[in-house]
Amino acid sequence: MNTEFSHIDEYAESPSFWDERYDTKNIPWDLNSSNPAFEDLLKEKKLINPGSLLIPGCERGFDAISASKAGYNVTVLDFSKSAIKFAKTLAEKEGMKINFITQDIFSFNVVESFDTVYDCIMYCSVNPKKKR
Helix, strand or coil, X not given: CCCCCHHHHHHHCCHHHHHHHHHCCCCCCCCCCCCHHHHHHHHCCCCCCCCEEEEECCCCCHHHHHHXXXXXXXXXXXXXXXXXXXXXXXXXXXXXXXXXXXXXXXXXXXXXXXXEEXXXXXXXXXXXXXXX
């Protein structure tokens, strides 16, 4: 087993790890736009009809903006304050009403139901030990 990066799993469970990544723009996976596959789902109406949508691990909010523009009632969840801050700023700039929650997905107390949950990247960043 390659142990060169084994310590990353521990750090990635900390909001400060992700805050630093977003603050320093060390986010090579970020497209600086909505995910093209998600855009296609919205455009082709391949998701359910617009309703309530939860996006865990919202990153910088581009997918949330696209979904809101498509008529979804969007709630985003991320434990990175920096990601949420960027996403809120973007939503305000675009005039979109989005519900922002800064919290760890594993302690998220769901008080409402959602018609759809969309995740593009959050699950990939979860420590494999928590996926059991």
